[in-house]
Amino acid sequence: MIEKASEFGASAAVPLMSGDSTHMSAGDMLRQAREAHGLHLDMVAAALKVTPQKLAALESDDIEALPDPVFARALAASVCRALRIDPAPVLAKLPGAQPAGLAQADRTMSKALPSQVRAGNASSGLPSRALLTVVVLLLIGAAVLFWLPQSIFDRVGEAISQIMSRSETSEASVPASQAPAVRGQVGSVVEAVQPAVPLAAAPSPATPAVPAPAAATPAVQAPASAGADLIVFVAREDSWITVNDSTGKSLLRRTVQAGETVGLGGALPLSVVVGRASGVDVQVRGKAFDLKPVTRGGGVARFEVKP
Numbered sequence: 001m002i003e004k005a006s007e008f009g010a011s012a013a014v015p016l017m018s019g020d021s022t023h024m025s026a027g028d029m030l031r032q033a034r035e036a037h038g039l040h041l042d043m044v045a046a047a048l049k050v051t052p053q054k055l056a057a058l059e060s061d062d063i064e065a066l067p068d069p070v071f072a073r074a075l076a077a078s079v080c081r082a083l084r085i086d087p088a089p090v091l092a093k094l095p096g097a098q099p100a101g102l103a104q105a106d107r108t109m110s111k112a113l114p115s116q117v118r119a120g121n122a123s124s125g126l127p128s129r130a131l132l133t134v135v136v137l138l139l140i141g142a143a144v145l146f147w148l149p150q151s152i153f154d155r156v157g158e159a160i161s162q163i164m165s166r167s168e169t170s171e172a173s174v175p176a177s178q179a180p181a182v183r184g185q186v187g188s189v190v191e192a193v194q195p196a197v198p199l200a201a202a203p204s205p206a207t208p209a210v211p212a213p214a215a216a217t218p219a220v221q222a223p224a225s226a227g228a229d230l231i232v233f234v235a236r237e238d239s240w241i242t243v244n245d246s247t248g249k250s251l252l253r254r255t256v257q258a259g260e261t262v263g264l265g266g267a268l269p270l271s272v273v274v275g276r277a278s279g280v281d282v283q284v285r286g287k288a289f290d291l292k293p294v295t296r297g298g299g300v301a302r303f304e305v306k307p
Contacts, residue, residue, distance in 0.1 A: 026076060026093035027061040033083045034059075040300035043240055043275050046253075048078055055079070069095040229263030230285060231270060231305055237279025244271045256280070270305040277301035 045052040057065035066072045073094050080087035235256040243252040245266035256262055274280050276299050282289040294303040
């Protein structure tokens with residue numbers, strides 16, 4: 001649920017209330033925060049993956065219509081995170097809120113306990129055993145990272161140099177029939193030290209190299225132009241847009257950024273919902289489509305593209 005907060009395109013936190021929220025309920029706070037973002041109830045419900053009825057019940061303070069108070073508090077916290085507002089004032093209005101006296105006692109104890117722990121550590125005058133263990137492990141890890149790999153490479157390099165020098169002297173002294181065996185030993189050592197890398201086999205001097213047939217280059221398909229799409233969205237402002245085809249398949253369900261153009265096509269009819277409709281230009285079958293007649297409260301436009 002937290003990941004859905006970025007989909008609303010909010011760049012900064014919206015204040016919870018323009019005035020005093022002491023006499024407002026939790027539902028009123030959530031409703032005012034949502035309307036301040038210009039979001040429809042269905043859009044917030046879709047982003048949080050809950051039914052609009054449950055979200056409407058929460059904004060109406062109908063806690064009995066929800067499964068339990070714990071669910072109501074969790075849903076309210078998720079809505080606050082999605083709308084970028086402080087959840088503490090909202091949760092304080094819901095059932096199950098911690099009494100003010102007990103909350104103050106918890107804060108007092110949490111402040112006093114760390115000070116006592118720090119005082120105890122200062123009086124001992126010696127670092128704790130856990131701190132010493134962490135320091136030792138860090139020193140060992142540093143030694144392994146900086147010293148052990150270099151020493152291994154140095155030893156391997158010396159071994160390869162010695163084997164190569166021996167092979168050169170051996171090839172000069174052994175018969176030609178035994179030279180391949182010596183070169184095979186050198187090759188096995190090199191393969192053991194360094195992972196084998198597949199190389200293209202060089203052509204034999206006796207056999208002329210036959211050029212490999214050129215691989216067929218796949219044809220690069222040019223992207224379809226915007227005019228070929230059934231419906232095209234040109235966003236002048238960030239806007240949440242959903243498009244479903246006749247089978248219920250979701251063709252688009254995300255925030256279209258300002259300056260972005262999105263073209264779609266699918267099985268008709270297409271069901272379209274556009275948030276912040278005033279900042280989006282729509283073309284249907286290459287012709288401009290006016291969103292004002294289909295825009296409702298909250299700036300959300302709903303319409304269908306029929307055959």
